[in-house]
Amino acid sequence: MNLDPIINYILIPLVKIGILFGILSLVIAYLTLLERKVIAFMQVRLGPMRVGYHGLLQPIADGVKLMLKEDIVPARADRLVFMLAPIITLIPAFIVFSVIPFGASSTIPIPAFTVPGLGWTYSGSMTGLFITDLNIGVLYVLSISSIGILGIILGGWASNSKYPLLGALRSAAQMVSYEVALGFSIMGVLMIAGSLSLVEIVNAQKNAGAWYVFLQPLGFILFFICGVAETNRAPFDLPEAETELVAGFHTEYSGFRFSLFFLAEYAAMIVVASMAVTLFWGGWLRPFPNVAFLSFLDYVPSPLWFALKVAVFLYFYLWFRASWPRYRYDQLMKVGWQWLMPLAIANVIVTAGVMLLLRG
């Protein structure tokens, strides 16, 4: 029996998903600690210090605490939707990672083997550091990640409470405003790369010899601003503006369901950071991928380059949160529609014009 299809299409993806899920959960957990520590140091304090050495076990303590808390459902809430909403938010945030390339393709060789007694054979393969390379990867990321906000709207609505409802309404408006500009901002990259596959886009950056941030600086800035807004982080954290709406859409949530919303938020942060890195900062590529003189940098494994770049963006997220006040609802709309949208469209037009000139 030929084992190729079973191993290539079932076993390898399952193993990858398992590993990715484990790593991601850990990264998210420690991102919360990193956030508390980084912001604490910006604010002349220490942050968590009690659990473990310098609070290193704090995320685990938090997780255990949240699991053990009572899961309260408000009396008049729509029970089913209320319980589903955090899951609807969480799942898209995780499955988006299935198309993001963390490292170069064809890096892990899997040797051929035969199982003697049974006559099972496997002809071996090369697999990359991503779960799948979808030819419409960018569209997949955009569409799936917008489902996540559905959970926020449903959660706010199902709580049958006024503050969550206001939070959910804000979130809906924010999604509509920023999703469009986000889509336009990456159009330039797609035009230059000529592909919707994230792996192809990174390879195109390698061939071009430059990260696309140098060809699309405006596109990158717009993408990152919209990305921050998409993930409801400061200064665009209106849906959960704690000083106005108590806690926004998750006011009525407690215990584990509350933590699911938080996991989703941090996962979404990592998604946006990964997308920014993949589309604009050369994904897993080392700096100056075509300069032979710097080839010693290749000794650093490609996933590390990727992780390093993602970490920089996550740091920006935290930096924003510590530095800036929060936008008001109408100002948020104004920024989205009056600044980001026209700029993004102009970016697309200018890119198209320049490409037309250069390629004839």
Next chain:
Amino acid sequence: MSTNETLFDASEITISMGPQHPSTHGVLQVKLKLDGERVDDAECVIGYLHRGVEKLGENQTWGQWVPTLDRMDYIAAVSNCLGYCETVEKLMGVTAPPRAQYIRTIMTELNRISSHLLWLGTHALDIGAMTVFLYAFREREEILKIFENYCGARLTTHMFRIGGTQYELYEGFQDEVKTFIKGFPQKVEEYETLLTENRIWIGRTRGVGVISAKDAIAIGLTGPSLRGSGVAWDLRKAKPYAAYSDFEFDIPVGEHGDTYDRYMVRMEEMRQSCRIVGQAIDKIPDGPLMAKITKIIKPPVGDIYHSIEAPKGELGYYLVSDGATQAYRARVRPPSFVNLQALRQMVIGSMVADVVAVIGTLDIVLGEIDR
């Protein structure tokens, strides 16, 4: 309910902001009528922190009431204490000795800085800038340490007595205060780098909670909330008390009467307070701390109103004495209570997010409103 009113309007929701809400600065309840995000009407419900302070004043002796007053505006306890002690002294016809006057002035100004720092931190936090809060508390801590060294308490200090002050200055007091006022103006600069020219901050405060000078006077606003509208009214200059007539300082005023101007006024006031303390600290006269008063205080029959410029506005005391050991009637005019009346006018037509900005800019303390 009249027949014209509809029972339920689908386009309007009523939310109750408070008394348990992160940014109502205590137990204030604001009933907001919202059309989407726009505020159609706002009604303040107060009284959740009512402790009968005035009634207590009529049942405690003149001296015993002082520590109770610290619990009114608990972040500017020194001002409360000063206002009351001066009122009773005025009623009795005594004045505190110069040394006590200087100590009172220095402490009250330091307290003004600490009160403004708390305002700055919470106001910025309400608008979403969380780092300012911790920076402001870092400097506030220095002032509270000075208070603690002086009288043992940090917040509800009970610092002065009727007739003067109880405690002699501790050794090293002048050096500590000098170190503080030397470094503090740079810290104010630091807060300003985070906020003053920040586009989001300007967007959130410019044109928000506007009140004209005419309306402000009509409502009875006092303190920085009034000065933000361009009225240079400060009791420290208008009717000098304690040792204020000895010092030079400016009264910062705003122009537009919006949240941003009130922010700028308070920032400048902190610098001016620093200036006053700087002038006073080297000139503290020698002499007794207490005026010659009887052990049992029995002011002559009569009534009196005296007010001082507390960090939040005019803090006035109206006391009626029938010659007994306690007041016949004690009445407090707290600045926050009067300033809060402007809230409705300031928020109607604005957004939900502006309500917290306006509550912040009015700088209210519920302990003082409910008493």
